[in-house]
Amino acid sequence: MPSPKAGTVTPNVAAAVREFKAGKIEFRTDAGANVHAAIGKKSFQADDLAANLMAFVDHLRTLRPPQAKGTFIQKVVVSTSMGPGVQLAVE
DSSP, X not given: OOOTTTTXXXXXHHHHHHHHHTTOOOEEEOTTSOEEEOOOOTTSOHHXXXXXXXXXXXXXXXXXXXXXXXOSOOOEEEOOSSSOOEEEOOO
């Protein structure tokens, strides 16, 4: 659903379209510190999905606060919208 919080409802439509065409993605964190984001579609090639995933994980690593101790990213699980998750080995 379109919402102002997600950036899909805005008075400046042209800027919003440019941002989303350029690759802007939205992600959120739930109460358990799990990060949810769409990294691609089922029709994407495996190499494209892997590249999107690694770019997103690298971006998350740049967001690590200096006060964070221990392992910042413990595991990565990829799934379809309603499918079972597959755990990946991301170092």
